[in-house]
Amino acid sequence: MTVPVVSVEDVSKRFGAVQALRDVSIAFHAGEITALIGENGAGKSTLMRVLEGEHRPDAGKVLVDGQPVQLTSPRMAHGAGIRVIHQEPEIIPELTVAENIFIGDIKARAGLFLDRADLERRSLELLRTFGVIDVLSPGQRCFGLSPALRQLIEIMRALRPGARLLAFDEPTSSLTEDEAQRLFRVIRRLKADGVAVIYISHRLREIIELADRCVVMRDGSRVADEPIAALDEQRMVRLMVGRPVSDLFNRRERTLGPVRLALEGVTTRRVEGISFEVRAGEIVGLGGLVGAGRTEVARAIVGLDPLLSGQMAAGGRPYRPREPADAVAAGIGLVPEDRKQEALLLMQAVRDNVSLVVPDKVSRYGFFSRRRERALVARHVAELRVKTPSIDQAVSKLSGGNQQKVVFARWQARGPAVLILDEPTRGIDVGAKAEIYRLVESLADQGLAILLISSEMPELLGLADRILVMQGGRISGELAWREASEEAVLALAMRSGRETIERRVS
Amino acid sequence: MTDTATATRERAPATLFGLIGAQNISLLIALVVLLAIFGALRPDVFFTPRNLINIGLAVTILGILAMAQTVVIVSGGLDISVGSIVGLSTMVLAVAAQETGSIPAGILAGLLAGLIAGAVNGLIIVYGPVNAVIATLGTMSAFRGLAYLMNNGNSIPITGDGLRTLGIGTLFGLPFAIWLLIAAMAAFIVFTRETVVGRNIYALGGNPTVARLAGIPIRRYQISIYAMSGFAAAVAGLVLASRTMSGQPASGSQGLELEAITAAILGGCALQGGKGTIVGAMLGVLIIGVLNNGMILTSVPTFYQLLAKGALLILAVIVQERQRARSGE
Numbered sequence: 001m002t003v004p005v006v007s008v009e010d011v012s013k014r015f016g017a018v019q020a021l022r023d024v025s026i027a028f029h030a031g032e033i034t035a036l037i038g039e040n041g042a043g044k045s046t047l048m049r050v051l052e053g054e055h056r057p058d059a060g061k062v063l064v065d066g067q068p069v070q071l072t073s074p075r076m077a078h079g080a081g082i083r084v085i086h087q088e089p090e091i092i093p094e095l096t097v098a099e100n101i102f103i104g105d106i107k108a109r110a111g112l113f114l115d116r117a118d119l120e121r122r123s124l125e126l127l128r129t130f131g132v133i134d135v136l137s138p139g140q141r142c143f144g145l146s147p148a149l150r151q152l153i154e155i156m157r158a159l160r161p162g163a164r165l166l167a168f169d170e171p172t173s174s175l176t177e178d179e180a181q182r183l184f185r186v187i188r189r190l191k192a193d194g195v196a197v198i199y200i201s202h203r204l205r206e207i208i209e210l211a212d213r214c215v216v217m218r219d220g221s222r223v224a225d226e227p228i229a230a231l232d233e234q235r236m237v238r239l240m241v242g243r244p245v246s247d248l249f250n251r252r253e254r255t256l257g258p259v260r261l262a263l264e265g266v267t268t269r270r271v272e273g274i275s276f277e278v279r280a281g282e283i284v285g286l287g288g289l290v291g292a293g294r295t296e297v298a299r300a301i302v303g304l305d306p307l308l309s310g311q312m313a314a315g316g317r318p319y320r321p322r323e324p325a326d327a328v329a330a331g332i333g334l335v336p337e338d339r340k341q342e343a344l345l346l347m348q349a350v351r352d353n354v355s356l357v358v359p360d361k362v363s364r365y366g367f368f369s370r371r372r373e374r375a376l377v378a379r380h381v382a383e384l385r386v387k388t389p390s391i392d393q394a395v396s397k398l399s400g401g402n403q404q405k406v407v408f409a410r411w412q413a414r415g416p417a418v419l420i421l422d423e424p425t426r427g428i429d430v431g432a433k434a435e436i437y438r439l440v441e442s443l444a445d446q447g448l449a450i451l452l453i454s455s456e457m458p459e460l461l462g463l464a465d466r467i468l469v470m471q472g473g474r475i476s477g478e479l480a481w482r483e484a485s486e487e488a489v490l491a492l493a494m495r496s497g498r499e500t501i502e503r504r505v506s
Numbered sequence: 507m508t509d510t511a512t513a514t515r516e517r518a519p520a521t522l523f524g525l526i527g528a529q530n531i532s533l534l535i536a537l538v539v540l541l542a543i544f545g546a547l548r549p550d551v552f553f554t555p556r557n558l559i560n561i562g563l564a565v566t567i568l569g570i571l572a573m574a575q576t577v578v579i580v581s582g583g584l585d586i587s588v589g590s591i592v593g594l595s596t597m598v599l600a601v602a603a604q605e606t607g608s609i610p611a612g613i614l615a616g617l618l619a620g621l622i623a624g625a626v627n628g629l630i631i632v633y634g635p636v637n638a639v640i641a642t643l644g645t646m647s648a649f650r651g652l653a654y655l656m657n658n659g660n661s662i663p664i665t666g667d668g669l670r671t672l673g674i675g676t677l678f679g680l681p682f683a684i685w686l687l688i689a690a691m692a693a694f695i696v697f698t699r700e701t702v703v704g705r706n707i708y709a710l711g712g713n714p715t716v717a718r719l720a721g722i723p724i725r726r727y728q729i730s731i732y733a734m735s736g737f738a739a740a741v742a743g744l745v746l747a748s749r750t751m752s753g754q755p756a757s758g759s760q761g762l763e764l765e766a767i768t769a770a771i772l773g774g775c776a777l778q779g780g781k782g783t784i785v786g787a788m789l790g791v792l793i794i795g796v797l798n799n800g801m802i803l804t805s806v807p808t809f810y811q812l813l814a815k816g817a818l819l820i821l822a823v824i825v826q827e828r829q830r831a832r833s834g835e
Contacts, residue, residue, distance in 0.1 A: 302719065328721030342719060345712040347780050356709060356720045359702040366701050410720075 003066040004029050005196040006051065006082060006165045011060035013046055018399075020046040022220040023060070028165055028196040033187065035207040035228070036200045038217035039240055044200055047217075048167055052084045053077035081164030085171060089154035091142050098123035098138035101156045126156045131182055147291060148175050155186070166190060167198035172206060177494055184210055202457070204233045205487075218242055237458070249462035250441050251481075256282050258316065260449035261301070261332070261418045265310035270296035271473045274310070278418065278449040283440065285464025286453045288493045293473040294453045295337055298420050301451075302327040302334045315417055328357060331417035335407050335424055337453075339400070343407045346396040350388050351377045353395050353406050357414045380409040384439065401432025408439060419443060422453045437463060457486045469493050533772065533789040540793060544800035551803060559681065563749075565795035566683040567592070567742040569788060571762055572769035573694045574738035576787040579770050580698070581731050582711035582779030583638040587627060588739040589762035590649035593755050595620040595743035597653045600662035600753025609668035616747070617740045623649055624736015628729030646763065653755035662753040673748035683745050690741070694784045707731065711779025761815075765794055768819040771826065794818070 004027035013021040021043050028034055038044050049055040050062065053071035061068045064080050071077045091100055098119040099106065106119060123138040130152060142153065151171060158166060168187070172180040187197055187210065201207055207214060207228070214231055216224040216239040224239050257280030266274040271293040278284045286294045299305040301312065303321025312319045314330040321327050327334070336342035345353055354377045355362050362373035377391050386405045388398055395406055404424065411419060421440065425433045440463055444450050454460045460467055467479045469492035477492035545552045571588050578585045598619035603612025623645070630641045656662075675682045698704040710717040710724055718724050746758050771777070772793060773786030797818075801811050 304719075323723060323725075324719050325721040325723045334719055336719060341713070342715050345709055345716055345780070347712050348708070352705070352709070356716075359706070363702045366703065368700050368702065368705065 002029060004063075005065065006080075007063045007066075008047070008050070008057075009061050009063065011047070011050060011057045011062070013050065013055060013057050019220050021050070021057070024217075024220075024222050025060075026215055026222060026225065028198060030164075030194045030196050031191055032213060033191055033197040033199055033211045035211035035214040036198055036217065037202070037204070037207065037214060037236060037240055042217040042240070043220040044217055045169070046220075048084050048169060048198075048200075051077065051082050051165070051167065053082075079162075081162050082167075083158040083163050083165070084167040085151075085155050085158050085169060087170045089147075089150040091145070091150045091153055093141070093143040095142060096138065097127075097136050097140050097142060097153060100142050100153050101126065102160070103157070105160060123156075126159070130156065130186060148179050151175065152179075152183075155183070159190075163190075163195055165196045165198065167200070169200045170202065171199075172201060172203060180206070203490075204236050207236075208233070216240055241458070249437060251462065254281050254283075254444060254465060256280065257447055259313075260315055261451070262313040263297075263301070263310065264312070266297070266300055266307060266312060267309045268296065268300045268305040268307060270305065271300065271470075274300070274475060276468055276475070276478075278451055280417070280447045280449050281444055283444050283450045283452055283464050285460045285467035286451060286470060287455075287457075287460050287467050287489045288470035288476075290455060292470040292493065294470050295422055296473070297470070298334060298336075298422050298451070298453060301420060302332060328414070328416075332420065333357075333411040333414060333416035333418070334420045335404075335411065335422060337422040337426065339403055339407065339427075344395050344403060346394075348395065349392045350381065350386070350395050350398070350406055351391040354380060354391075354409045354413055357410055361413070376413060377409075380412045381406075384409050384412065385435070399432070401428045401435070404428060404432070404436060405439075408436075416448070418449045418451070420451045420453070423455060424452070425454075425456065425459060433459075457489065460484075460489065461486065530774070530783070530786050530789055533786065533793065537789060537793050537796065540796045540800065544796065544803065547800070548803045552800070557799070557803075559684075561792075561795050561799045562684045562687075563681055564799060565791050566687045567745050568762065568765050568769065568794065569687045569791045570690050570738050570742045570745070571766035572773075572787045572791045573690060573784050574735045575766040576770045576773065576775055576782050576784055577694070577698065577707060578731055578735050579767075579775040579777065580711045580779060580782045581707045581728065582714060583631070583728065583731065584767070584777070585624075585627065585642050585732060585735045586639065586763045586767070587623070587642040587646040587649055588735060588742075588766055589759045589764075590646045590653065591620050591623045591736050591739035592743040592746060592759035592762060594623060594649045594653040595740035596747040596750075596759070597656045597662065597753040597755055599744065599747050600664050601656055603664055603666060603669075604662065609664075609666040612664070612666075613669075613744060616743055617737060620740020620743065621733055621737045624739070625729060625733040627736065628732030631732065632725045632728050650756065656755070657753070659755060661750075661755065661757070664747060664751050664753065669748050670751060672744075673751065683748070686741075686745065690738075691784065691788060698784055703727075708780055711781070713780070761812075764815060764819065768815065768822060769794055771819065771822045774826070776826070776830070777823070790822075 007027035009025050010023045011021055011025070012019070012023055024043070024047060026034070036044050046055065050057050051071070053074045053076050056072065062071055063069065069080065071080070092103070095103070101123050102119060106114060120138045124133070127133045127136055127138070132149070132152060136149060142150070155171070171183060175183065187199070190197055199207065199211055211228050214224070214226060214228050214236065215222060216236065218240060259277045260280050261278045264275045274297055276284065286297065288294055296305060300307060302324045303326050304324060307320070314332060319330050321330070340346060345356070351373065355373050358376065361376055363369060374391065381388065381391055384405045386409060387402050395403060398406065424440070425436050428436065437459070440450060440452070452460070452464055461481070461484055465481055467481070467484050467489060468475050469477050469479065469489055471493055479488055479492070551557050575585060575588065595616040599612045599616030602615035603609055606612065627642055627645055630636050630645070631638050634641065672682055677685055698707070706717065706722050707727065709720070710722060710727055714724055743759070747753060750758060769790035770782060770787045772790030773783065773788070775782030775787065797814070798811070801814065
């Protein structure tokens with residue numbers, strides 16, 4: 001057995017109450033592609049941060065060429081040949097493509113001046129390798145490049161000499177099928193050159209196609225490490241979730257009531273011609289890639305983005321919001337994507353956060369009634385089983401799952417007719433996720449109309465009665481839950497068309 | 507994040523200690539130390555009732571401004587035009603009283619002028635949109651210019667017993683002005699602690715996006731808050747005019763914005779918004795009032811007083827930032 005290029009042995013890492021990594025041991029060999037899968041919060045990202053020298057493990061060690069090393073800074077990890085390509089590329093818009101690729105390694109003439117010729121030569125080589133020579137030129141500024149191209153630049157940056165372990169963190173989440181295939185060719189060549197590759201992705205088909213081996217993580221532990229031939233998609237999912245996915249959801253036919261929310265030809269600066277209806281008791285899923293315009297649909301509905309054309313109706317009446325206050329008044333609630341930035345008042349208590357949208361229920365003539373407020377908040381907090389020592393606890397001290405329940409409790413207290421959920425389980429552990437799913441189902445059973453935006457395929461497939469798929473700011477198709485599958489959703493989300501061409505030339 | 511802001515705002519003030527709040531204890535200690543120092547330096551005059559009433563009168567104007575400023579800062583804004591609005595409102599009062607021959611009409615006009623000036627600030631900030639510091643920096647100069655223009659840069663004397671009574675009259679041995687301050691304080695405390703609008707202002711300053719998505723009409727709130735600040739400045743202007751019996755374009759009101767902001771920040775207002783209390787600001791006001799009075803009594807030259815006031819503001823912010831870093835907000 002050869003000595004692995006990089007390995008981790010019994011690595012553990014804890015953040016406050018969360019055990020992010022628990023005795024994880026994995027070896028990464030030269031010329032091998034190791035897929036790393038697991039749900040959000042399973043510990044993949046933390047492991048990457050340990051390898052990158054961003055986090056130091058509480059216990060265990062990292063070995064390079066069989067020798068224990070202390071990676072105390074990203075610079076050290078970079079020097080040891082460990083490179084991580086992140087999901088969100090860090091591209092400086094004012095610099096050129098070549099400068100972005102070689103930043104930190106730009107040669108100077110006479111010790112002072114940019115050696116443009118050298119930069120251009122080196123970057124042309126890379127651009128040719130990636131087959132994007134006709135789309136990107138070395139001297140072009142990076143301002144306004146599509147996510148796919150930005151991702152590519154980040155990858156080229158990581159490929160600079162000395163790379164021995166390359167980790168890709170969901171590199172294809174914003175790529176089209178064509179672009180992904182091109183990326184795979186590059187990864188296979190890296191493998192042939194003897195680089196150890198870590199490939200993190202939620203797309204299991206890709207993994208089966210590309211990887212040699214698959215490591216599955218769940219709740220901070222490594223739960224499987226097997227050759228790819230020994231796995232199929234179903235088993236991978238079961239290993240990730242810890243139980244068959246179907247157990248998380250309570251799939252049954254729902255009785256639908258009248259239309260609660262209707263959009264017709266809604267167009268804003270970011271989305272175009274959006275039409276759909278959500279009925280009482282119905283969960284309508286909104287799928288698509290990141291950046292497809294799903295959140296922007298929610299923004300239009302709650303009055304954050306003005307309508308350029310089209311119309312909406314809420315509860316059967318014309319509805320034209322100019323402010324989110326209009327949405328709240330019309331019985332539409334939003335659980336936003338970014339809990340900490342958009343949903344919670346972190347400096348304040350659970351109580352303030354819940355009672356925020358029901359001033360009329362906790363006051364008289366504009367003056368607070370503490371007694372009423374306490375009673376109302378306590379009831380909803382208990383109903384949703386929010387784990388908090390008291391309703392006076394600062395909301396920032398709660399776990400992600402309980403924070404999200406506080407946001408749900410807020411809308412429960414208000415009792416809206418329509419609830420828009422934007423990535424409701426982002427950054428939440430598996431246990432709390434299951435609770436949120438049951439909650440969403442029971443809200444629908446109570447007759448709420450629910451619009452569910454999610455990037456997590458099992459969630460979308462498991463909860464929604466029908467799924468609208470978006471691409472490039474438009475709805476590219478609709479699937480009833482019986483005909484919906486991961487493949488069907490992805491196919492609609494990435495259907496090559498006008499948008500793809502536009503992205504290429506942009 | 508700390509929960510002290512919430513805690514102090516919410517716990518029922520059963521005792522004086524509860525009303526002052528735990529995080530204000532250090533302010534109270536600073537105040538006692540200052541009193542002790544100046545008391546020791548000028549034992550002959552400092553603690554005389556007359557001097558204490560002087561301090562009380564001196565902090566009336568500043569107190570009203572600092573409480574309004576606290577609300578503005580809690581909402582995530584800043585109003586540096588308040589000193590100019592004080593001057594402008596005294597001029598409007600004087601002119602209107604002169605033209606109509608009626609003191610009540612003059613007072614009404616002065617208050618209205620402050621309200622309008624504040625609303626103008628709010629409209630610029632919301633619909634510009636212009637950063638609050640820049641907007642009110644601009645209007646600080648503009649309103650002062652307007653005040654000078656009203657009588658070619660000169661002050662205007664006011665005659666009329668109504669106003670004089672307001673300036674020198676007393677009730678139970680305390681000047682009217684101090685009663686006004688006490689009433690304003692009670693109103694501000696109830697407003698920030700007990701009303702829905704007050705609580706929504708904390709939400710607005712804590713995170714405007716969250717507040718907006720929760721259905722709080724944040725633009726209307728912001729405009730109203732600056733209008734309130736302008737109105738409070740006009741009330742302060744009324745106190746100033748009643749004491750000088752004149753409309754003063756600049757004298758007596760220049761530099762008040764600095765003191766008001768210093769008091770609010772001393773009192774625990776976070777410039778990021780969402781945090782701050784009226785009681786804290788009033789303790790800050792008392793510290794500044796005692797410092798001003800003490801420095802005059804101990805014959806510290808005016809220029810040094812300016813130096814000390816500037817240093818105090820910066821020091822207050824440094825202390826607050828340190829505390830914030832330590833509590834890991």
